[in-house]
Amino acid sequence: MRDLKKWILNDLMNEEAEEQINASRYERNSNRKDYRNGYKQRSLLTTDGKVILDKPQFRETSFHTAVFDNYSRVEKSVESIILESYLSGVSTRSVNKVIKSLGIEVSPSYVSSLSSRLDKTVNEFLERKIDGEYKFIYIDGTYLKIRNNGRYRNKAIYICVGINSDGYREVLGARIYDSETEIEWELFFDDLKDRGLNGVEMVISDGNKGIREAVKQSFPGSSWQYCHVHFMRNLRKSTGKQQWKFLSLLIKQALDNPDILPLLQDKLFDRGLDKCSTMFDKYYDSLYNYRSFNTNIQGLRRLRVSNTIERLNAEIKRRTKKIGAFPSDDSAMRLAGSIMIDINEEYVTGRKYINMEEINSQ
Template sequence: MAHIQFNLNFDELKEKILTSNLDDILKSTMVLVLNEYMKQEQTDYLNAQSYERSSDRRDYRNGYYERELLMSIGNVPLRVPRTHSGEFHTSALKKYERSDQSFLLALVEMVVNGVSTRKVTNVVNKLCGENVSKSFVSSLTKKLDPVVEEWANRSLSEIYYPYVFVDAMYVKVREYNRVVSKAIYIATAIDDNGKRHVLGFDVDHEESYEAWKDFLHRLKQRGLQAPRLVISDAHSGLKKAIQRVFVGTAWQRCTVHFKRNVIDKMPKKGIQEVKNDFKRIYNGSSTQEARNIKNEFIEKYKDQPKLEKAIHTLEEGFEDTIQYLVEPLNIINLYALPTS
């Protein structure tokens, strides 16, 4: 298997991942990394391994005390090691305060890509800003791998997700000593309480019907029940895969992608009023209201040749983009802002 290294664009992934429910896995990996790092700091300070007899020993271990660290994703419980003399003080907590965001993003990248010694080295370096021993990285990798693996393959059957978003983005990957483009598939969802969840990730060479079908099948095999609505862009292979895997599930074309497609067909200058009128279409509170505003827009601008392509695109794809308006009012805003 090729050794793959990702350079993820976290600006693009931010809404898909950091605003979704990755808290559990990120907290688990944070706790493991910080606790192991503090234990290693203590060992370096003592100049002796656990139960090691050494004339160079500086002090002795004296258990742990519990400490909660306030992070950007909430409070994280840590076990801070102590020594008999009380002179040992960990630097990990102060270092974390200086590297909160970069440390978090390094952890996210590791969760997305899978655990590797390179990823773990990156995570630890983001925390402490210095190189650490290969043996420590190797030990930490062995402990992190099952944690991330368990999360990636966890059951999805315990919660019903009525609304599922699927999307792909392309990232640059180093493979066989060359940089190539790969598609990273992302599935997120909203539960009945309006809470966002990350369901899974996958990587392939490109978007295709077979690749999307396999990705959706794996989610189904993990227990994902057929949602009421799947939101995605209009990729033909993806649409076909959704219909094949989730029979009876309605499909909603992503409004973000669609609005971008329509606006791209408009002239680049002097059309702010046109854009404002177009965006009003999706402020409707019902399918009929949205249709009425859309018809008013077309009537107003139908005689402008420069808008002919934009109007054609709007008419062709409009109905697929307003499926969310038949859903309960309290989740309309969630549909109007899909994770793309």
């Protein structure tokens, strides 16, 4: 395979040389741009091992080839292996093991430098201008272990997914912060608005207090929808296993239809579950905002839970699990941002998430 690859690549470079000087070997014509000047040997690391290639030389100009970039010694397929392994959540050390199993030696610094080439793509994606209105946005933070001042600590990646005017999901932005406070969420929202986010009518998230307060300040006139899944998880903490088994169905019905709430409140009172009853009273104005929008049953279900961003977080966690801890914020965002780019492509090319025509017809 090495001999075959060597023959093919040498032949390809000779074809490129003829195109660049506009003349084949020993051909005399008035359109010739330069003359051949022998060859220079160059090594190239391939998936079948190292090959020594004969790179054509010209007398007056430089020869350019697509076989390898200037000063590059690694075949593009090897770079693809490295990047795909990295984006799949494989650590730099493990990537080196994969490459060595192919009979190729690359340094850890090369793997790191290659991975850092993703920075430009990720930054362009996360800093892009946000066009159009996004009536609904999903907000959440997921935690990764990142080294900071010599010690490792959990830091939050804030993520925003929006529903565009056509009903498709889009990853609108992400930032790394130390924790989930009101001030930091406001900074995140300000960044989104500076990039063009507007028209927000409802924010769907878990019950994080920082998010709730920041939504009031950053999106006046909009409403906050408490994700029903997270609300039920918090309710379950205040009930026993047997009581939850009895009440969970009624609670789900009450979240579907507020008319059932008085019946549920009576049941909670009879069983001495005052904490659960208090939670319904406390968050009543945030549990049914989704019902104010005219859409089908599926659309209403998607507006009352933050499942879409929870799945995105789960994918980030899955792919970063093997890495364990990141050496810096940049390295964490490099991988998380690359995952978001992949998922965003699935969002914008897949099915509509919500029928915005029904909502806009209100």
